[in-house]
Amino acid sequence: MPTSARVAVVPQEMGQPLRIESVELPDPGPTDVVVRQFASGVCHSQLHEIHTPRASDVVLGHESTGEVVAVGSEVSHVAPGDRVFVTWLPRSTQPPDRRPAMAQVTQDDGALATSLGVFTWADHTIADEMFVVPMPDDAPTDVTSIIGCAVMTGAGAVMNTAGVTAGSSVAVFGVGGVGLSALSAAKTLGADPVIAVDLSEEKLDFAMRHGATIGVNASECDPVARIHELTPRDGLDLMGAPCSGVDFAFDCIGAEATIAQVAPSLRKKRWAADERAVAVLVGIPVAVPTIDIGDLLMHEKHLTGSIGGTSHPERDFPIYMDWYRRGDLDLDSLVTQRFALDEINEAVDALENGRIAGRSILVFD
Structure with a gap:
């Protein structure tokens, strides 16, 4: 039978506040899962969707925890009563043999509100089974909701995309939830130093609680120059200049300035050495920056992107849960603010205006 749900809807008309709609979710199709939600993350990428022109009303949210209410006939990895994560990347390490339909809801007036894949700003949701991941019974149901995007995107970029190893030096530009x-x-993988770059001393102090060993305030100095000052190295580069810079750098913002800074912060290549430094673009870009191609060429630097931390949720989520249990991933302090579903506009406003130190969540239960 249909499931009643309250869902946050972004109106098609630009500039209008989100509204809460009461809808009926349909019975699950063969590969669908209906989930009663515990909590959902409020991700910065949803701001881009809110400010992007659209052809219909939209439903948002792509990281949550919940309990399975019903499953389709072809779903076998979860059952009603199971606790689960909802995420936006396919759960398995095996490439899916199909593309799921976008989740959507039918409103009282018959109008559809569509998603890019899943929606979690709702007290109940329906999602394709490939986006539903079993959750440990001992896991808290609130702070773990951000594993499905913030954690897998940031931690996955380090662990999977870049392959950071013990003893490597790292710089992270932007210390929101993903950073x-x-x-x-x-820090968990043994990198040292771990340099956090942001514009606020308050955020940099917070970053020191989450693995950073050094903070660089980009509002007070040139962060690229400061990173090179902090990371001197033996040897000379191709032009006979001293080498410096980090082994890995991550842009977790996507701003024009940070995209342009992330590769120059990498270490220079020592003359005749077989070594590569890697810059990873993690944040959604909002502009096309100028890239110093000569710097990439002369020092054989690698510049790459990372979508969702190159993650496979069924493989990676247990790793993050182990880190959480050990205290290496402090989700309890990373989640800094909670909102009810009816406060969704306040949650969006707080995120847009920089009032969220870590990650905020919607709590339904």
């Missing part, structure tokens, strides 16, 4: 997760992963 803090990246810092935690770098």
Whole structure:
């Protein structure tokens, strides 16, 4: 039978506040899972969707925890009563043999509100089974909701995309929820130093609780120059200049300035050495920056992107849960603010205006 749900809807008309709609979710199709939600993350990427022109109303949210209410006939990895994560990347390490339909809801007036894949700003949701991951029974149901995006995107970029190893030096530009997760992963994997770059001393102090060993305030200095000052190295580069810079750098913002800074902060290549430094673009870009191609060429630097931390949720989520249990991934302090579903506009406003130190969540239960 249909499931009643309250869902946050972004109106098609630009500039209008989100509204809460009461809808009926349909019975699950063969590969669908209906989930009663515990909590959902409020991700910065949803601001881009809110400010992007659209052809219909939209439903948002792509990281949550909940309990399975019903499953389709072809779903076998979860059952009603199971606790689960909802995420936006396919759960398995095996490439899916199909593309799921976008989740959507039918409103009282018959209008559809569509998603890019899943929606979790709702007290109940329906999602394709490939986006539903079993959750340990001992896991808290609130702070773990951000594993499905913030953690897997930031920590995954460090662990999977870049392959950071013990003893490597790391710089992370932007210490919101994703950047803090990246810092935690770098520290857990044994990187040193782990340099956090942001514009606020308050945020940099917070970053020191999540794996950073050094903070660089980009509002007070040139962060690229400061990173090179902090990371001197033996040897000379191709032009006979002293070498410096980090082994790995991550842009967790996507701003024009940070995209342009992330590769120059990498270490210079020592003359005749077989070594590569890697810059990873993690944040969603909002502009096309100028890239110093000569710097990439002369020092054989690698510049790459990372979507969702190159993650496979069924493989990676247990790793993050182990880090959480050990205290290496401090989700309890990373989640800094909670909102009810009816406060969704306040949650969006707080995120947009920089009032969230780590990650905020919606709590339903």
